[in-house]
Amino acid sequence: MNLIDRYVTEVGKNLPLLKGREDIEKELRSTLEDMLEDRAAQTGRVRDEAMEIELLKEYGSPQKVAATYNPQPYLIGPRLFPFFLMVLKIVIPIVVTVLLVLAGIRAATETPFMGADFVNIVGSGLGEALSAAIAAFGNIALVFAILERVLPDAQIDNLKTEEDWDPASLAKEPDPDSVKRGELIAEIVFTFVGLAILNLYPQILGLTFFTDGEWFFIPMFSDAFFKFMPWINAIFLAEIVLDIYLLRSALWTPITRVAKIIIEAAGIALAVIILRAPNFIGFTAESFANSPIGADAAQTLTTVFTIMFPVVLIIVIIVQGIETAKAVYRLFKANYQTR
Numbered sequence: 520m521n522l523i524d525r526y527v528t529e530v531g532k533n534l535p536l537l538k539g540r541e542d543i544e545k546e547l548r549s550t551l552e553d554m555l556e557d558r559a560a561q562t563g564r565v566r567d568e569a570m571e572i573e574l575l576k577e578y579g580s581p582q583k584v585a586a587t588y589n590p591q592p593y594l595i596g597p598r599l600f601p602f603f604l605m606v607l608k609i610v611i612p613i614v615v616t617v618l619l620v621l622a623g624i625r626a627a628t629e630t631p632f633m634g635a636d637f638v639n640i641v642g643s644g645l646g647e648a649l650s651a652a653i654a655a656f657g658n659i660a661l662v663f664a665i666l667e668r669v670l671p672d673a674q675i676d677n678l679k680t681e682e683d684w685d686p687a688s689l690a691k692e693p694d695p696d697s698v699k700r701g702e703l704i705a706e707i708v709f710t711f712v713g714l715a716i717l718n719l720y721p722q723i724l725g726l727t728f729f730t731d732g733e734w735f736f737i738p739m740f741s742d743a744f745f746k747f748m749p750w751i752n753a754i755f756l757a758e759i760v761l762d763i764y765l766l767r768s769a770l771w772t773p774i775t776r777v778a779k780i781i782i783e784a785a786g787i788a789l790a791v792i793i794l795r796a797p798n799f800i801g802f803t804a805e806s807f808a809n810s811p812i813g814a815d816a817a818q819t820l821t822t823v824f825t826i827m828f829p830v831v832l833i834i835v836i837i838v839q840g841i842e843t844a845k846a847v848y849r850l851f852k853a854n855y856q857t858r
Contacts, residue, residue, distance in 0.1 A: 654719075
C-alpha cells in the first residue's frame, strides 16, 4: 500500500459519514493520483515517495480533509442556536423553580427549621433541581441536534429572529396552511422532555422524605398509571414525528391534518381511560404510613392530590378537544376552498 492509499484510508476513518464513504475515498484517491501525475509531468521528475509526501503535505492532514466532507460541523448550528437558547431560558427556570418550591414546602412543613433533617431535605432539593436542569439541558440539546440534521437549510433560514423582522410583512395575508415553526419547536421540546421524565426520571415525580437516617420516596403515580406508558410513548412519539415532518414541509396538508386529528383523538381517549382507571395516583393514606407526616396531614394531602390529578386530566381533555375541533374545522375549510 503506497502513501496515497494509506492517506485515503486515514481520511475515511475520520469521515463522520457512513453512507457514501466509499465514493468519497474513490474520488479522493483519483484526485490525488491525477495531481501526482500532473506534478510529475510538469517537473519532469519520476514519481516517487518524496513527491507523494510533498503533495500530501500540501493537501492537508487527513482530519482536516475529512472535515470538509462533513455537512454538519456543529452539534447545533448558528441558525438554530438562538432558538435553542430561547427554549433553555424557558424550560430550565421552570423546572428548577418547581423543584425548589417543592423542596421548600417539604423543608417548611416536615421538619423544624435548621437541624440535620432540614439540611438533608434542602440538600436533596438542590441536588434534584441540579440533576433535573442537567437532564433538561441534555434533552433539549438532543432535540435541537436532531432538528439541525433533519430540517432542510431553507426551512432553518426561514426561522427569522426579531432582527430580521420586516414591517412590510404585516401587509401580507397569512397563509392558512402555513405552520408556526416556533410553536412546533416548543411542542417538540416539551414533548421530548415529558417523555424523558416519564421514562428515565420518574423519581422526579413524587415526594421525598428523610426520616430515621433514610430517604423515603412516595411516587406520584402508581403502577396502574405506568401500565399506560407504551400508549403514552406511542402518542408522544407520533406527535414529535408529525411536528418534525411539518417543520420540513412548512405547510399543512389534508393528510397531516387528518394525522393531527387522529393523534389528538387518541390522546383524548387515553386521558379518559386513565381518568376512569382506579388507583392510578400513588399518593394514598397507606403510602404515607412510614413518612414523618402525621395521619391528618397525610389524609389532607391524599385528598388534595386525588382531586387535583383528575382536574388536570380533565383540562388536558378539554384542551385536546379544542385542538381536535380546530383541526377538523381547518380540514373541512381547506377542502371547501379547493372545490
